[in-house]
Amino acid sequence: MDDLREQIELLESSDNLSASINDVQKAIDLLVAARAKIAADPQTAPLTLAKLHDPLKKTMEVAQKDLKPIYSGLNKYSRALDKKFKDKPLPAAENDALSSHPQLINRAIAMHLLREGQFSVASTFIDEANRNPPRPEPTPGTPNPYLQEACSKDAMHGTFNSEKLQSQFSEMYHILHELRQQRNLGPAIEWARDRSGVLEARGSNLEFELCRLKFVCLFVGRDEGGAITESEDGPLRAWAYARSEFAPFQNRYSRDIQKLIGAMAFWPNVQDSPYRRYFYNDSAWEEVAASFTREFCSLLGLSADSPLYIAATAGAIALPTLLKLQNIMKEKRTEWTTQNELPVEIPLPPSYHFHSIFVCPVSKEQSTDQNPPMMMPCGHVIAQESLNKLSKGARFKCPYCPGESHPRDAKKVFL
Amino acid sequence: MAELTTTKLNAESHLLLDQPLLRMPYELSRRNFKNAQRYLERETSTLLTSLSSTSKVATKASGETHENTLESLDAMISKMQGLKRKLEGLHEEEGKIHRHSKARLAHLQDLFEVQSLVDVKYDEWSRIRLSRLLVDYLLREGYSDAAAHLAQEKGIEDLVDVDAFVACHKIERSLREGRRTGEALNWCKENGQGLKKGGSNLEFQLRLQQYIEMVRQGHEAGAEGKGQGGGEQKLIEARQHAKKFLSGSGDFELLGRAAGLLAYRPWDMVEPYASLYSPDRWIYLAHLFLTTHHTLYSLPPRPLLHIALSAGLSALKTPSCHSAYTSSSANASSSTTTVCPICSTELNALARNVPYAHHTKSIVENDPVVLPNGRIYGRERLTGYNEKVGTEKGWVRDPVGGVNGERFREIEVRKVFIS
Ligand SMILES: [Zn+2]
Ligand SMILES: [Zn+2]
Numbered sequence: 001m002d003d004l005r006e007q008i009e010l011l012e013s014s015d016n017l018s019a020s021i022n023d024v025q026k027a028i029d030l031l032v033a034a035r036a037k038i039a040a041d042p043q044t045a046p047l048t049l050a051k052l053h054d055p056l057k058k059t060m061e062v063a064q065k066d067l068k069p070i071y072s073g074l075n076k077y078s079r080a081l082d083k084k085f086k087d088k089p090l091p092a093a094e095n096d097a098l099s100s101h102p103q104l105i106n107r108a109i110a111m112h113l114l115r116e117g118q119f120s121v122a123s124t125f126i127d128e129a130n131r132n133p134p135r136p137e138p139t140p141g142t143p144n145p146y147l148q149e150a151c152s153k154d155a156m157h158g159t160f161n162s163e164k165l166q167s168q169f170s171e172m173y174h175i176l177h178e179l180r181q182q183r184n185l186g187p188a189i190e191w192a193r194d195r196s197g198v199l200e201a202r203g204s205n206l207e208f209e210l211c212r213l214k215f216v217c218l219f220v221g222r223d224e225g226g227a228i229t230e231s232e233d234g235p236l237r238a239w240a241y242a243r244s245e246f247a248p249f250q251n252r253y254s255r256d257i258q259k260l261i262g263a264m265a266f267w268p269n270v271q272d273s274p275y276r277r278y279f280y281n282d283s284a285w286e287e288v289a290a291s292f293t294r295e296f297c298s299l300l301g302l303s304a305d306s307p308l309y310i311a312a313t314a315g316a317i318a319l320p321t322l323l324k325l326q327n328i329m330k331e332k333r334t335e336w337t338t339q340n341e342l343p344v345e346i347p348l349p350p351s352y353h354f355h356s357i358f359v360c361p362v363s364k365e366q367s368t369d370q371n372p373p374m375m376m377p378c379g380h381v382i383a384q385e386s387l388n389k390l391s392k393g394a395r396f397k398c399p400y401c402p403g404e405s406h407p408r409d410a411k412k413v414f415l
Numbered sequence: 416m417a418e419l420t421t422t423k424l425n426a427e428s429h430l431l432l433d434q435p436l437l438r439m440p441y442e443l444s445r446r447n448f449k450n451a452q453r454y455l456e457r458e459t460s461t462l463l464t465s466l467s468s469t470s471k472v473a474t475k476a477s478g479e480t481h482e483n484t485l486e487s488l489d490a491m492i493s494k495m496q497g498l499k500r501k502l503e504g505l506h507e508e509e510g511k512i513h514r515h516s517k518a519r520l521a522h523l524q525d526l527f528e529v530q531s532l533v534d535v536k537y538d539e540w541s542r543i544r545l546s547r548l549l550v551d552y553l554l555r556e557g558y559s560d561a562a563a564h565l566a567q568e569k570g571i572e573d574l575v576d577v578d579a580f581v582a583c584h585k586i587e588r589s590l591r592e593g594r595r596t597g598e599a600l601n602w603c604k605e606n607g608q609g610l611k612k613g614g615s616n617l618e619f620q621l622r623l624q625q626y627i628e629m630v631r632q633g634h635e636a637g638a639e640g641k642g643q644g645g646g647e648q649k650l651i652e653a654r655q656h657a658k659k660f661l662s663g664s665g666d667f668e669l670l671g672r673a674a675g676l677l678a679y680r681p682w683d684m685v686e687p688y689a690s691l692y693s694p695d696r697w698i699y700l701a702h703l704f705l706t707t708h709h710t711l712y713s714l715p716p717r718p719l720l721h722i723a724l725s726a727g728l729s730a731l732k733t734p735s736c737h738s739a740y741t742s743s744s745a746n747a748s749s750s751t752t753t754v755c756p757i758c759s760t761e762l763n764a765l766a767r768n769v770p771y772a773h774h775t776k777s778i779v780e781n782d783p784v785v786l787p788n789g790r791i792y793g794r795e796r797l798t799g800y801n802e803k804v805g806t807e808k809g810w811v812r813d814p815v816g817g818v819n820g821e822r823f824r825e826i827e828v829r830k831v832f833i834s
Contacts, residue, residue, distance in 0.1 A: 001520060001523060001524050001527065004437070004520055005517065005520045005521075005524075008513055008516045008517050008520065009517070011444075011509075011513055012510065012513040012514075012517070016506060016509055016510070017451055017502055017503075017505055017506040017509055018506060020451070020455065020502060021499060021502045021503060021506060024455075024495060024498055024499045024502060025499060027462075027495055028492060028495045028496060028499065031488060031491055031492045031495060032492060034488065035485060035488040035489070035492065038481065038484060038485060038488070039485060042481035042484075045473045045481055045484050046470070046473045046474040049466065049469060049470040049473050049474075049484070050470055050474075052466065052470075053463075053466055053467070053470065056462070056463070056466060057463055060455075060459040060462065060463070061459075063455055063459070064452075064455055064456065064459065067448070067451065067452055067455065070448050070451075071448065074441070074444060074445055074448060077441060078441060078445075081437055081438065081441060084437075085430075085434045088428070088430055088431050088434060089431075090431075090434055090435070090715045091431060091432075091715075091722045091726075096717045096721045096722060096725055097725045097728075097768055097769045098721045098724055098725055098765065099717060099721060100768075101764075101765055101768075102556070104764050104765040105552075105720070105721075105724070105765065107761070108761040108762055108765060109549060109552070109553075111760070111761045112549075112761065113565075118565065118568055120564065121561060121564045121565045121568055124560050124561045124564050125553065125558060125561035125564075125565075127560075128557075128558040128559075128560055128561050129556075129558060129561075132556075132557060132558070134556055199750075200804065200818060201804070201817035201818040201819065202748065202749045202750040202817060203749050203750050203751055203799075203800040203801075203803040203804045203814060204750035204803070205803055206750075251805055252803065252804075252805045294750070294753065295750060297754070298747050298750065298753070298754055299747075301747045301754065301759070301760060302747075302754060302759050302760060302761070303753060303754035303755060303756045303758070303759040304753055304754070305756070306756075306761075307756030307757070307759045307761045307762045308545065308724075308761060308762070309541070309542065309545050310727070310731070310756040311723075311724055311727035311728055311731060311756055311757075311762060312541075312544070312545050312548060312720065312723040312724060312727055313541045313544075313545070313727065314726075314727040314730045314731050315722070315723035315724055315725070315726035315727025315728075315730065316429065316431070316432055316541070316544065316723055316726075316727070317429075317532060317730070318726040318727065318729070318730040319431045319432065319722070319723075319726050320425075320428045320429070320431060322726050323431060336729075336770065337725060337729075337769060337770065338770075339770045340770055340771070341770050341771055341772075341773055342729050342730075342770050342771070342772055342773040343773060344773055345772075345773050345774060345775055346729075346730040346772055346773070347420060347421040348421060348730060348731075349421050349422045349532045349533050350421070350422075351533060352730075352731060353778055354731070354733075354744070354745040354753065354754075354755035354756070354757075354758075355733045355735040355736070355742050355744050355745045355755055356742075356743070356744035356777075356778055356779045356780065356791070357733060357774045357776075357777055357778040357779075358777050358779070358833065359774050359775060359776055359777045361777075361834045364775065366733075366734055366771075366773075366774055367734065368734040368738075369734070369738050369739055369740070375785060375789075375831055378832075379785075379829060379830055379831050379832045380832045380834075381831060381832065381833050400832070400834065411789055412789055413785055413789045413790070413791050413831065414740055414741070414742070414743050414789050414790050414791060415735070415742065415743055415744055415779065415791050
């Protein structure tokens, strides 16, 4: 990377057009001087013009010669680029399964922009995309994209209502802004309270987390703007808040509430108390903001982080492995994009694993809806097809323990 | 150990998507240089020629010609000033391109400072990359306003090539919608050397289109009977045009068809001539222009976002993502799990046609248990959920169903063995 940068800096600072521009100016100066001389004394015209020829020619030749360092500089840079990317070819276009679904890509992008809060970019994009709908191209997996695309033609309108989504996400950003910038819990608490039934059913403690933070704010005397006021009655206000607001949490969070109330015993020396972490914790704001975002998106059926971001990043991580695969498959004249399952394992960090995976220990195949995981009475799990093969419909022994059972006693399980 | 192998970032091999990021400004600066060279050469020879002739005239005559001499000198001066302005324009452009290159090198260099894929710095870098890929996609699809807007919002103007793509799409549209060859031919002239080297037949196809249009006009004028002459004249022009621009091609089959147009009129609908008259040819030309343009600038034929997403969708996809059954481990119904990006609305339909990831080992939560309804959970998560929703003692609720979902006796929860 350094040699590339040095080369560019050289081109930028010295090997550029400024030398030739100066030469051209010199030529202009020569012409202007000659003109002045002739205007002053027309008689000298033939001689002046004759004497002008050689210097002018030379100056212009220098101007051309002064281009040479640019030329060689660019060549050097180009060679350095070649070297840098020698073993990093561009991924082949054949392994693009998506060109046949441009509407779906556009929808994913529009949703991404909205969830990132880029509302005005999103509306510019949706406008442009509606005016100029994309043109699907056939891919190995979808040779007739126009037939399918006709069904999903309204993808930008039908299943995806951009205005609705935008108003939802603008609510989310409003609440996040109040949380992060204004340290104002009001809108978030209101949002959570309106949905306390659903949130509770999900096992979410967002509402309690928010109220607890509010309690802490009151306790330490933090006002709405976030500034700490040296008010003596903070603990009293917090106590009043707890009395009026904590009742609904009494059942589920009695232990947490006890801890909070217990903290009051240490006042005014809370800095030294074991409950310090509930009180002087700036990251508490980031934590509630993150759990709010997660709940908000989940209620819309959406993942908390942008799927487009996760997928593009996972793709970049996967590419070196897929490139190796591509070279192997080229010899076999197949494309990985047309398979059911990738032929190689892609090493992704654990945070990129979302679902549990079941690989049958007998067949080494991943379970699918057609070949689901089956649990035998002994508690061991194998795939349905393996079960059928092993049992042939009659009692059989579990391959992993002495347990014997009939295949009809095996039970389909869901990961 | 396994953790380390899957989270280690090898920046060097990670740059597969980033070659065009540096190639494009390089190609642009080369073109910029060629333009400077062309102008300089052309103006030098014009200048020296006019100086010689002025010199000659001035030597021959006397007195009264000095007005003419001054006029010629003024013309030379103004031409040279024009040249200087042009070079200054290119110099400015050159500076801008180098600034872009430097910003891009610095951006790529940032990746070398990151060792792990789970580092927040990688996350930041990868978000910039996504913005780049998105702008690149929008530009390629011709959504220039959205592209420029996004680039500005993200402050990555130096990392994307908005201007170059806007120019490219203007030409593409002049073909597709305007049905004009002028802009595209002009572009061919500017990039003559590069196109010749690459063996492009874009210019030939454009000239052929000009010919086709001349022949069409000839036939139409002839049919309208606006004096035999008009139509005939156009056809003669067309033949001259063909002689001048097309005859050099080695594609005799195509030349034969082109010649046949003189005999077959557009409305005769006789193949293989009718297809040459077809308006579809403009779409073909627009497409050919785009591919030629992208090849010339070392841009991949498909948007990089496609490449990244195709790979990413497969790397993340599991058989559960399009299953008829709700997955226990990742769903929207309880706050103990997160929604998987492939299951999320944004990508679910798009991922339907790609292969799912390959795994050689099961990945399950610690201490898996199974409920009587067959749902498997990690014990910790199941207990955590039930504590949060305040399930009655001795009972367990299935998180997928929520607080009103199925409830089982705790003793019915069994250990399950997954190897
Ligand atoms: Zn067993
Ligand atoms: Zn999924």
